[in-house]
Each structure stands twice: as C-alpha cells, then as structure tokens.
Amino acid sequence: MLYQKSAQKMFALLGFLCLIASAQAADPKLANITILATGGTIAGTGATSTTTVGYTAATVGVQSLIQAVPEMAKVANVSGEQVFQIASENMSNEHWLTLAKRVNTLLAQKDVHGIVITHGTDTLEETAYFLNLVVKSRKPVVLVGSMRPSTAISADGPINLYNAVSLAASPEAAGRGVLVAMSDQIHAGRDVSKSNTTMVDTFRTPELGMLGYFQGGKPFFYRQVTRKHTVETEFDVSALNALPNVEVSLAHANVGGVAVDAFVAAGAKGIVHAGVGNGSLPAKTRPSLAAARAKGVIIVRASRVGQGILARNGEANDDELDYVVADTLSPQKARILLMLALTKTNNTKDIQRMFYTY
Structure with a gap:
C-alpha cells in the first residue's frame, strides 16, 4: 500500500510537470497527435514493483502517461484528454458512442493529424473494431494498452505508447483503418484478438496475419487490409444515443435454449450464436433460435473456435432458416457489426452483405 501511494504521488508530480511542458511551443515539422485515455492496465498501479496481477487498473491520468514517455516529443506534438478512467471489462455501448463521437470531432480538425487511444486489453479488440466501422476519417487511429501496470518492473506500457504515437504520426498509417x-x-x-490471459504478446492475428512491425520506434508495413472500413462504411453514429440490444449465446456440450430464451425475453433485437466447430446448431438449441427468429430477432451464426470462415448453408440451412453467418468475425466482433447493422435495416440479406463487406 505504501508503494502504491508513493507511486500515485510520483505520477501526480509528473502530471504537473507535463502541464508545464505542454505550454511549450509545438514543433511545426511534427504531426499533432491527441491521446484519448480511457483507463485500463496501462494506467494501472500495483502494490509493489513486482505486482503484475491483482493490481488496480485505471488510476494514472493521461498527463502522467504522457510525461512518463518524454521521447514521444521527438516524433509528434502530443496532447491528451481523459475521456474515461475505467477497467475495460466495464466498457459499454454508451462509452463506445461517446468515444467515437469525440474521435470524429477531433479528426475533423485540420490541426489534429492522428489519434491514439489508451485502453484496457480485455475489450480493446472490440473497441478497435467498433471504431473501425464508425470513424469517418482516413487519419490514423491507433489503440494501445499494456499487460503490466505502470508501476511494474519492465512495464510494457511506455514502449507501446511510444510506438502507438509514432504510428499515428506516420503518413503510411493513413487509410488503413483502425490499428492496434x-x-x-x-x-x-x-x-486482432487477445489470445493469452497474462502474457505481454497476447495480441495476435494468427491466420490472417499482422500488418507490420515496429523497429527502432518506426512502423514498417507488410500487408494491407482489404475489408472496407472507416470512411467506406455506411454507419453513422453522430445522431445515435444508444445501440440495439444484441447478445451472444455460447454453445457447448449439452447446451439448451435457456440463454436464447432469456435474451429474447429481455428484449434482444439480435443474437449471435457462438456455435461449436463451423457454427453448428445443437439440437436442443435449434427450437429456441427458430422461435427467436420467428419473433423478428436477427440470428447470426458464428463460431467459438476463433479462426476460419463460417460457411453459409454449411452446418445449417441458413437460407431456409433466414439466418446470417459471421464470415471470419469472432462472436464478440459479430455482435458489434450486428448492432450497427440493425441501426440501418432488419433485412437479413442486406445484413449478410454487410458481414461479407466489413
């Protein structure tokens, strides 16, 4: 506890020094990057320097995060805003809408050249995909986090943040969608998805592959994204105050229809069925899914496996059942696309087109 209090005092002092530094004139030769802080482990503190589990997330403010990496001033003119201060398991639809609107407002300004978002790792991949669908700019947007709190020995947050700012300031990052x-x-x-509970290299794109590396703080790209994103999408959250209720039902041995029935009773407008294998529909679950669809609930078949294409009319006759398939999206990301799709249409053919487009 004494260590944690000392660390908090240290970060408060760093924040004060950062305010002084921010008053200095910006370098006109460098890009202007805004860091939007939302909390998470990258802003966390532990009881000791060896505390890497059981720490407290979301305690360090954005100005302290910036001041802790003074080297960023060599690659960009950095400013910061504290949008939220939460652990990312608490990220909600409302948080997403607030964040997206702030990102779009900032990127519409000529003097903002890119955005970095500090975020907890638990739902970082979901926020990244949501923003990938609703940001209306080709300017770089980069999400970053850490697996170790800021007070830990060999904390990974500072180098991750430095790399993220370098990436957001790079002209090569423009037009590639939201990056991590x-x-x-x-x-x-x-x-991308989180693949390990605690390891620092947890974020992976196993089959489709990452886009590039950092070396010496400089980004190097080797692959381009092909699915439409950001300015190419049909989604607009500027006037939205809420998103449709969409839930995920997980399949497993002996699963029935209890979860699906409960989601329908709670008013779900869509259900993503995270099936086994190629999105198989267990016999005990099929009646509940069919009944939900008959009531107008949109059903998306996904897979809990985590990789691969979900075959339409493979493990189920999707045409006959009037279901949508998730393509390569994980259940949690399929939920995001379905929510946004439902702000536009209830037509399953049109929604299926969206899943093959984005």
Whole structure:
C-alpha cells in the first residue's frame, strides 16, 4: 500500500510537470497527435514493483502517461484528454458512442493529424473494431494498452505508447483503418484478438496475419487490409444515443435454449450464436433460435473456435432458416457489426452483405 501511494504521488508530480511542458511551443515539422485515455492496465498501479496481477487498473491520468514517455516529443506534438478512467471489462455501448463521437470531432480538425487511444486489453479488440466501422476519417487511429501496470518492473506500457504515437504520426498509417499497436507489432482492428490471459504478446492475428512491425520506434508495413472500413462504411453514429440490444449465446456440450430464451425475453433485437466447430446448431438449441427468429430477432451464426470462415448453408440451412453467418468475425466482433447493422435495416440479406463487406 505504501508503494502504491508513493507511486500515485510520483505520477501526480509528473502530471504537473507535463502541464508545464505542454505550454511549450509545438514543433511545426511534427504531426499533432491527441491521446484519448480511457483507463485500463496501462494506467494501472500495483502494490509493489513486482505486482503484475491483482493490481488496480485505471488510476494514472493521461498527463502522467504522457510525461512518463518524454521521447514521444521527438516524433509528434502530443496532447491528451481523459475521456474515461475505467477497467475495460466495464466498457459499454454508451462509452463506445461517446468515444467515437469525440474521435470524429477531433479528426475533423485540420490541426489534429492522428489519434491514439489508451485502453484496457480485455475489450480493446472490440473497441478497435467498433471504431473501425464508425470513424469517418482516413487519419490514423491507433489503440494501445499494456499487460503490466505502470508501476511494474519492465512495464510494457511506455514502449507501446511510444510506438502507438509514432504510428499515428506516420503518413503510411493513413487509410488503413483502425490499428492496434502492441509488443512491437501492428495489427488490424478488425482481425486482432487477445489470445493469452497474462502474457505481454497476447495480441495476435494468427491466420490472417499482422500488418507490420515496429523497429527502432518506426512502423514498417507488410500487408494491407482489404475489408472496407472507416470512411467506406455506411454507419453513422453522430445522431445515435444508444445501440440495439444484441447478445451472444455460447454453445457447448449439452447446451439448451435457456440463454436464447432469456435474451429474447429481455428484449434482444439480435443474437449471435457462438456455435461449436463451423457454427453448428445443437439440437436442443435449434427450437429456441427458430422461435427467436420467428419473433423478428436477427440470428447470426458464428463460431467459438476463433479462426476460419463460417460457411453459409454449411452446418445449417441458413437460407431456409433466414439466418446470417459471421464470415471470419469472432462472436464478440459479430455482435458489434450486428448492432450497427440493425441501426440501418432488419433485412437479413442486406445484413449478410454487410458481414461479407466489413
């Protein structure tokens, strides 16, 4: 506890020094990057320098995060805003809408050249994909986090943040959709996922592949994204105050229809069925899914496997059942696309087109 209090005092002092530094004139030769802080482990503190689990997330403010990495001033003119201060398991639809609107407002300004978002790792991949669908700019947007709190020995947050700012300031990052910068790697927001509970290299794109590397703080790209994103999408959250209720039902051995029935009773407008294998529909679950669809609930078949294309009319007759398939999206990302799709239409053919487009 004494260590944690000392660390908090240290970060408060760093924040004060950062305010002084921010008053200095910006370098006109460098890009202007705004860091939007939302909390998470990258802003966390532990009881000791060896505390890497059981720490407290979201305690360090954005100005302290910036001041802790003074080297960023060599690659960009950096400013910061504290949008939220939460652990990312608490990220909600309302948080997403607020964040997206702020990102779009900032990127519409000529003097803002890119955005970095500090974020907890638990739902970072979901926020990245949501923003990938609703940001209306080709300017770089980069999400970054850490697996170790800021007070830990060999904390990964500072180098991740430095790389993220370098990426957001790079002209090569423009037009590539929302990116994720972790562990010296660049990933596409659509495809990346957290793959390990605690390891620092947890963010992976196993089959489709990451987009590039960082070396010496400089981004190097080797792959381009092909699915439409950002300015190419049909989604607009500027006038939205809420998103449709969409839930995920997980399949497993002996699963029935209890979860699906409960979601329908709670008013779900869509259900993503995270099936086994190629999105198989267990016999005990099929009646509940069919009944939900008959009531107007949109059903998307996904897979809990985590990789691969979900075959339409493969493990189920989707045409006959009037279901949608998730393509390569994970259940949690399929939920995001379905929510946004439902702000536009209830037509399953049109929604299926969206899943093959984005």
